[in-house]
Amino acid sequence: MPHVDTHCPYCALQCGMRLAGTEVTPRESPGGLCQKGWTSGELLRSGDRLTTPLVRSGGELRPASWDSALDLVAAKLAALRGSHGADSVAVFGGGGLTNEKAYLLGKFARVALGTSQIDYNGRFCMSSAAAAGIRAFGVDRGLPFPVADLAEANVVLLAGANPAETMPPFMQHLREADLIVVDPRRTPTAEQARLHLAPAPGTDLGLSLGILHAVVAEGYLDKSYVDLRTSGFDEMWRIAAAWWPERAERVTGVAASDQRRAAEMLAGSTNSYVLTARGTEQHATGTATVGGWINLALALGLPGRRGSGFGCLTGQGNGQGGREHGQKADQLPGYRKIDDPAARAHIARIWGVDSLPGPGRSATELLDALGEDLKALLVFGSNPVVSAPRSAHVQDRLHKLDLLVVADFVLSETAAIADVVLPVTQWAEEDGTLTNLEGRILLRRKAVDPPSEVRTDLGVMQGLAVLLGQPFERFPSDVVAVFEELRAASKGGIADYSGISYERLRAGEVLHWPVPSDDHPGTPRMFLDRFAHPDGRARFAAVDHSGPAESPDAEFPLQATTGRVLQHYQSGAQTRRIAELTAVVPEVFVEVHPDTAARSGLSEGDRAVVRSRRGETVAKVRCVPSLRPDLVFLPFHFPGEARANLVTNPALDPVSRMPEFKVCAVSLARAEG
Secondary structure, three states, X not given: OOOEEEEOOXXXXXXXXXXXXXXXXXXXXXXXXXXXXXXXXXXXOOOOEOOOOEEEEOOEEEEOOHHHHHHHHHHHHHHHHHHHOHHHEEEEEOOOOOHHHHHHHHHHHHHHOOOOOEEEHXXXXXXXXXXXXXXXXXXXXXXXXXXXXXXXXXXXXXXXXXXXXXXXXXXXXXXXXXXXXXXXXXXXXXXXXXXXEOOOOOOHHHHHHHHHHHHHHOOOOOHHHHHHHXXXXXXXXXXXOOOOHHHHHHHHOOOHHHHXXXXXXXXXXXXXXXXXXXXXXXXXXXXXXXXXXXXXXHHOOOOOXXXXXXXXXXXXXXXXXXXXXXXXXXXXXXXXXXXXXXXXXXXXXXXXXXXXXXXXXXXXXXXXXXXXXXXXXXXXXXXXXXXXXXXXXXXXXXXXXXXXXXXXXXXXXXXXXXXXXXXXXXXXXXXEEEEOOOOEEEEEOOOOOOOOOOEOHHXXXXXXXXXXXOXXXXXXXXXXXXXXXXXXXXXXXXXXXOOOOHHHHXXXXXXXXXXXXXXXXXXXOOOOOOOOOOOOOEEOOOOOOOOOOOOOOOOOOEEEEEEOOOOOOOOOOOHHHOHHHXXXXXXXXXXXXXXXXXXXXXXXXXXXXXXXXXXXXXXXXXXXXXXXXXXXXEEOOOOHHHOHHHOOEEEEOOOXXXXXXXXXXXXXXXXXX
16 A cells, blocks of 8 residues: 655654554654554544534534535624624634644634634643743744754753653653653653652742752853853842752752752763753743753753753644744744734735734633633634633633634534534645644645545635635635745744745755745754844843742642643543553543552542642542652543543743643542442
8 A cells, every 4th residue: 555654643753654544654763653653543543533514503513514514603703793893703723733724823813803812722831931932042942953962962851841751752862861850750751860850849940940059059150151152140140049959958859969969960961951841831930940941051051052952842743833823822923923013014914914913812811701702712723621721610611602613623522512513634634734843844744535524724714714705815725825825924033934845845855944045954953153132142031939829738738730641642632532542541540649648548549539729620549659748640631520620720920821730739538439
């Protein structure tokens, strides 16, 4: 059978795979694929596949024609916009959408709907790292160097990252490195570490300050680098000088000797890296916390030096490209700021319009306004009923809408409560580009035909735009035509794709943005000569530790954290439909220290209620002796009463608007029945 070389539908590593029909084999060695990648062909054969539009009638979703479904949606949108204004309609996108979809979705919202109310689920993933990176370096690219560079590393500090479970093939690049893993849990990644630092949840910034203090006090500061390539050290040091390791130990629980050992390991290595991920980012202080780890890297002279550096591990499949081309509330294509008059004029000219709406609400704030100021919501590539913080509240807000439209290829928990569900193509049924965690643009190729009544997301947007009065040609459904427009829109922006073409990608060229011209080779390594601020310098951040948004008390004496497991992905809408994966992890569980479980009258396998100030979830107990006694862990992939996000805290980072997924105060008790 003929085969097609394409890429995995899951994480931002975007491993290469070969599809013969729906049969998957890896095409990259030695990394291979993880269990999710190997089984991804099952998605293409799933019996849960949506194959026709569904419209709610008499309280039930019933099959409908495309014409009737789109006519209904367009008519209701027009009526709501006429009665309540354009900003009564909102759009919610996803970090798994291709670059073309993310681009056209931003255009669709701002031009066809005329609304400022668009954001996406990447606000829940990468926003704090992005904000900290822009503040420090003037640009946000997850890894500003090729991931293969890590193979030459001597020491790598991973803060809040568990790639051994979340992206296992990534670990091939760390085989030769001594790992320092910062994580309150002893994860599979921490098991491979030379040094595991287990801070109390929500104290990562205090730990970064303690290690930084040790770097300076022990004489490891790269003063020539700091003087020549950075600014703001003195302001930062006025805060960090008070964080000697013994003080940091009292706050974090990490021994001062281990903090000094981490400083020594990083400073004594020829090639060192500091990498962050969601564990250190998904906090109400996430931007400041990432800034603390960047400060450590700058003090050691790592960023912008070949063989060393700072980076963050992007999570979703197109988590990088998805935040570059306009589906964020505050952004326009090319990573332009929507409040920049020159950026607005450039994009308005490309789109052929006179003006554009301004910035809108961030994801959590947008979802919270549903049913009040916002009367309608269109969802593409997201499942907020499971993935949003305080998810019972979000589900309640969704029920209060006059119109909820979901485009998806399975009946997700969000689609199940929609008024209209539009069946769209999935990963291997269409061409499209994605940008992986190192800023490399990849071509994901079509390998199989979709069901006959399924349309592409681009086709859905085109159809609705035309019904809303837009010229047909303004919203192309051809993926190459959309990418050509994206190239023009991104030209001159931070994330400049103007020199990238389908021809170059099909020819196998390896292109990392920015690529500002047709003959430009791409930029695999950023910052080697200068950083992206006007003065060419990186900026230290004057940040201080403040702790979680809520603390344990007598009623809620424990802390809960959330995360992923190897077999599942994001809200689980895809992986929970694959038998091989659900056979391994069929239901939600809660990790608990055995002593903590015993104090609550619980044993291995019992069903427990984990309760917070916002709600409760029910999970099967797993006793884990290596876990901190003050901590419980919940995976967030499961629906209904098993949702971890029933308990999570929607407190927001003041800069990134990231919710505090990673720590909240909870109690633990035996479930009744």
